[in-house]
Amino acid sequence: MERVILHSDCNSFYASVECLYHPEIRNKPVAVGGEPEHRHGIILTKNGIAKKYGVKTGEPLWKAKQKCPDLVIIPPNYPLYQRFSEMARKIYLEYTDKVEPFGIDESWLDVTGSAKIYGDGEKIAREINRRVKEELGITVSVGVSWNKIFAKFGSDYKKPDAVTVITKENYKEIIWPQPVEDLLYVGPATKRKLNGIGIHTIGELAAIKPEYLRAKFGKWGDVLHDFSNGLDITPVAEYDSTRAVKSIGNSTTTIRDLKTEEDVKMVLFVLAESVGRRMREQGFKGRELSVAVRDNELCTIAKQCKFEKFTNISSEIAEKAFWLFRKFYSWYRPIRSIGISVSDFAHDNIPTQTDLFCDERQRIRMERLDSAVDVLKRRFGNYCVQRASLLKEPTLTRFNPKDENTIHPIGYF
Amino acid sequence: MSVYKKYVDMIVRYYPDGTIRPMAVWWEEGKLYEIDRILDVRPAASLKAGGAGIRYTCRIQGHETYIWLEDNRWFVEAKGKPRSQEVS
Numbered sequence: 001m002e003r004v005i006l007h008s009d010c011n012s013f014y015a016s017v018e019c020l021y022h023p024e025i026r027n028k029p030v031a032v033g034g035e036p037e038h039r040h041g042i043i044l045t046k047n048g049i050a051k052k053y054g055v056k057t058g059e060p061l062w063k064a065k066q067k068c069p070d071l072v073i074i075p076p077n078y079p080l081y082q083r084f085s086e087m088a089r090k091i092y093l094e095y096t097d098k099v100e101p102f103g104i105d106e107s108w109l110d111v112t113g114s115a116k117i118y119g120d121g122e123k124i125a126r127e128i129n130r131r132v133k134e135e136l137g138i139t140v141s142v143g144v145s146w147n148k149i150f151a152k153f154g155s156d157y158k159k160p161d162a163v164t165v166i167t168k169e170n171y172k173e174i175i176w177p178q179p180v181e182d183l184l185y186v187g188p189a190t191k192r193k194l195n196g197i198g199i200h201t202i203g204e205l206a207a208i209k210p211e212y213l214r215a216k217f218g219k220w221g222d223v224l225h226d227f228s229n230g231l232d233i234t235p236v237a238e239y240d241s242t243r244a245v246k247s248i249g250n251s252t253t254t255i256r257d258l259k260t261e262e263d264v265k266m267v268l269f270v271l272a273e274s275v276g277r278r279m280r281e282q283g284f285k286g287r288e289l290s291v292a293v294r295d296n297e298l299c300t301i302a303k304q305c306k307f308e309k310f311t312n313i314s315s316e317i318a319e320k321a322f323w324l325f326r327k328f329y330s331w332y333r334p335i336r337s338i339g340i341s342v343s344d345f346a347h348d349n350i351p352t353q354t355d356l357f358c359d360e361r362q363r364i365r366m367e368r369l370d371s372a373v374d375v376l377k378r379r380f381g382n383y384c385v386q387r388a389s390l391l392k393e394p395t396l397t398r399f400n401p402k403d404e405n406t407i408h409p410i411g412y413f
Numbered sequence: 414m415s416v417y418k419k420y421v422d423m424i425v426r427y428y429p430d431g432t433i434r435p436m437a438v439w440w441e442e443g444k445l446y447e448i449d450r451i452l453d454v455r456p457a458a459s460l461k462a463g464g465a466g467i468r469y470t471c472r473i474q475g476h477e478t479y480i481w482l483e484d485n486r487w488f489v490e491a492k493g494k495p496r497s498q499e500v501s
Contacts, residue, residue, distance in 0.1 A: 020458060023462070135455075135457055137458025137460055
């Protein structure tokens with residue numbers, strides 16, 4: 001049986017919620033952006049009017065102001081957006097239990113089994129669109145298709161406040177003429193490679209033999225082939241409000257650009273301590289590490305590597321992160337923000353296979369040290385014990401990622 | 414006529430099963446308006462006042478009016494200009 005999958009996307013989510021709460025600015029160009037004094041001064045979302053002025057997500061506030069001097073900039077209010085996100089999800093859950101959030105403002109819904117009760121995909125999509133408008137006062141774009149990739153494409157195709165149905169009859173006309181970068185997971189790097197071999201549209205990509213793509217992109221080649229031909233069969237996950245934690249990470253935009261390895265090392269230690277502490281609190285050890293770096297031109301690179309053993313030792317995480325960073329970052333530009341995240345979890349009482357080349361006693365001592373520091377920090381505050389290396393530049397390292405929580409988007413795989 | 418969001422002082426009854434029913438609205442000092450009948454309850458947004466929550470359609474002295482429960486505060490779409498202490 002053919003699946004019926006919806007992808008619902010709240011249009012300019014943060015800006016729409018702010019416009020709802022501030023009726024007086026509804027007809028003005030509005031953007032939600034971080035506090036400039038913390039250097040988080042970038043546009044997070046903008047409304048349709050600001051878009052007409054060419055304001056772009058991710059650009060610094062001063063640049064946006066240059067393009068649009070009347071721009072109203074509002075600092076983000078995450079608890080409010082979280083509440084709206086939950087309200088929207090509650091509506092989705094009335095139609096199916098298969099609701100898979102993708103970030104705070106998007107969700108996939110598998111309504112295959114609901115057709116008999118609520119009508120076909122398009123009918124459900126229109127009803128969701130109407131209800132969100134009435135009950136939340138914001139608009140959503142909904143894509144309807146038989147796979148997640150085309151449903152997502154559909155919700156991006158027409159915005160705001162629209163429903164797009166992509167069927168096996170019309171996908172060749174709607175999707176195939178579009179540029180490859182409109183396909184989920186074709187980022188700037190993949191786009192460059194594809195353009196380099198003469199592939200510019202999704203249709204051209206779909207026509208290439210999978211063997212050829214595999215030779216060029218490895219296992220991603222098959223994924224690209226499936227995505228562009230509508231063959232993706234990834235299921236929509238069942239909604240679980242107490243979803244298992246898959247990774248723990250922290251990132252920060254530092255108060256000044258990082259220019260040397262010494263700077264990076266200090267910041268990585270702060271992040272690793274927070275990540276390690278959170279993992280220990282929740283009883284996890286992890287085996288995979290990812291480091292993401294954003295330079296001052298806002299280009300992001302992320303790399304992953306594995307630990308030899310499951311760990312939650314702060315210094316092991318920090319040292320591995322620094323090792324990975326040195327391996328991939330070549331300092332073509334100073335760094336604006338940096339983040340690390342640990343995944344591939346096991347319970348923290350998992351038995352460890354020791355080996356001849358590792359001093360296991362030393363590791364146990366490190367674990368004890370970490371738990372002693374955790375107790376101190378819990379009782380006397382985050383800054384009561386610090387590494388001496390962090391005191392070289394206290395202004396750079398005095399931030400507390402553990403308690404200044406942030407919202408992260410979720411990956412597809 | 415401009416409309417603004419006015420948080421109001423409410424008298425609400427809690428039933429043993431957890432449902433709640435707004436009974437009356439305190440409007441400024443000393444004016445208590447009893448809610449004669451609740452005509453409709455649904456989640457809804459208020460575009461005029463700027464907010465979203467559970468909307469109660471109430472009949473008060475023959476007039477139909479909306480009262481919202483947003484998180485744990487109640488508000489109405491009030492006509493006129495907000496007085497300075499009402500701006501929150």
